[in-house]
Amino acid sequence: MGTHVIKMPDIGEGIAEVELSQWHVKVGDLVVEDQVLADVMTDKAMVDIPSPVHGKVIALGGQPGEVMAVGSVLISIEVEGAGNLKESAAPAPVKEAPVAPKVETAVESKPAAAAAPRPAAVCQGPIVAREADERPLASPAVRKHALDLGIQLRLVRGSGPAGRVLHEDLEAYLAQGQSNTSAPAAAAYVQRNDEEQIQVIGMRRKIAQRMQDATQRAAHFSYVEEIDVTAIEELRAHLNEKHGASRGKLTLLPFLVRALVVALRDFPQMNARYDDEAQVITRLGAVHVGVATQSDVGLMVPVVRHAEARSLWDSAAEISRLANAARNGKASRDELSGSTITLTSLGALGGIVSTPVLNLPEVAIVGVNKIVERPMVVKGQVVIRKMMNLSSSFDHRVVDGMDAALFIQAIRGLLEQPATLFVE
Incomplete structure (x- = not known):
């Protein structure tokens, strides 16, 4: 029998250390080749570490939540034969790590079976x-x-x-x-004194760090505007009735993406990134819209790239594909990075007003609240209209309040007169 030592692999992108998020095995477990041993978290994604060998786990190199250097010992497995203990005892280049990770974004954990072969x-x-x-x-x-x-x-x-x-x-x-x-219904009135402590690790830790960093570094301010979406909802219903079976159903999101694209032509300062260390603002011609998506482990932001070149149905299909990939843990790092402006919506749970947090280094985020029917005065008559608020946040270091208000007013005009979304 020998010992096969698996080191923390070099995941690339200049990463020197990663966080050990979760073990899927414990000491004494039998593992098979390609079985997932652990999840580790980089700045952008969760990475599965599979086993390159069959054997028995004899030692774990760290605890969940621990930050480990690339090249450090991750796990030791007892195998038949000589193993690799002798050649691994001395420091080896990281590139010689015995396993190449399969990269996926963080979603549900995937505890692996402990018996071999794995059914x-x-x-x-x-x-x-x-x-x-x-x-x-x-x-x-x-x-x-x-x-x-x-x-x-x-x-x-x-x-x-x-x-x-x-x-x-x-x-x-x-x-x-x-x-x-x-x-029994009486159980609802039983006193409880239990407590549960949940360690903040993995994706939840990354989300917490990013939110804290954003609120500490950027000078947030929010602007809320009320929008009459009756006309755009009628158009959406008409298009779904006519083309839904052949092209797919449209939600409100692709219309909002289109409105962003058109409005940004006149407000390029919103489609920008701010490097506060270098004191440089980079305005981008390409509109890469981040669409905030809730998953089981927290908020993720897949990116609809080049929204300026997409039709309604193309945007709708891409939003759906990316949302499913994020929720199922299949979105790649590239699909979760590189946005220039973010759109966030809680759908029917959107409430009346929200104060979204910027997705740094972006300078603007547009938040969508729920649609409600309310009596409104139109041309002197009280009528029922579908109303929705946009609750948006901006980085006041880069964006002036007047520009933010005019930008959202431009989006309002486009949505209330939907034909203007398609007038070039």
């Missing part, structure tokens, strides 16, 4: 018995879904890797009539 995960039924204090594997979104449905998560059999509970498992549980409806 495909198969659900053997929706119900499973766990100890009362046992915490099943599940994403935050699944936990919230279970809470909303009144399901005790520990009773649900998970069909994901390592028994991870998925949304489909909750539906299967409900389908068999096991939704825990027998729990």
Whole structure:
């Protein structure tokens, strides 16, 4: 028997250290080739570290949340034969790390099976018995879904890797009539003194750092404007009825992207990045729109590149593709970087007003609130109109208040008179 030492690989882009986000194995586990051992987090993405060998885990090189240098020992695996212990004992170039990582963005964790060979995960039924204090594997979104449905998560059999509970498992549980409806209503009034500590690591730590950095460095100010979207919603409904079956359904987002593109022709200072260390503003001709997207691990911003050259349906398809990739952890680093202005929307949960945080080094972010029907006075008559607020934030170091107001007013005019979106 020998020992195979796996070092932290060189992920590229000049990265010297990464954060160990999560282990998918523990000491004593049997692993097979290509099984994911750990997730590590760079500044932009989550990276899966797979095993290059079959063997047994005998030592782990760090704890989740620990920042590790490239080339440091990540994990040691006992293998048949001589292994690589002797040649790995001395410092080796990082490029000789024995595994090339598969790069994916951070979404749901993927605990790996511990037995060899690793079988495909198969659900053997929706119900499973766990100890009362046992915490099943599940994403935050699944936990919230279970809470909303009144399901005790520990009773649900998970069909994901390592028994991870998925949304489909909750539906299967409900389908068999096991939704825990027998729990007494009085349980809601039982005193609770339990506490749960959640370590801020991985993607959540990166999000926290970026938000803190943005609010500390940029001089934020927000501007809110009310927009009558009745006409644009009528146009959207008409286009979906006529072309939805052949071209796909349009949401409001591609219209907003188009409005940004047209308005930026007159306000190029909004489509810019500010390097506050070099004191340089870079205005860009290309409009790369970041579309803030919620995933199970937090907010991600995939980028619709060259929005200025896309049609409504092209933008709609790209927004949908990128959102799905981000939520499923398949978006590449390039798809999550390089935006010049960001569009953020909570859809039906958009509220009345919000104060979005800038996506540095950008200088503008346009926030979309929910659409509501309200009585409005139009030409002396009270009529019901569909109204929506845009809550947008700007970097006051670069953008003057008047320019911000005029920019949003330009977007308002385009959306309220949608034909102007397509007049060149």
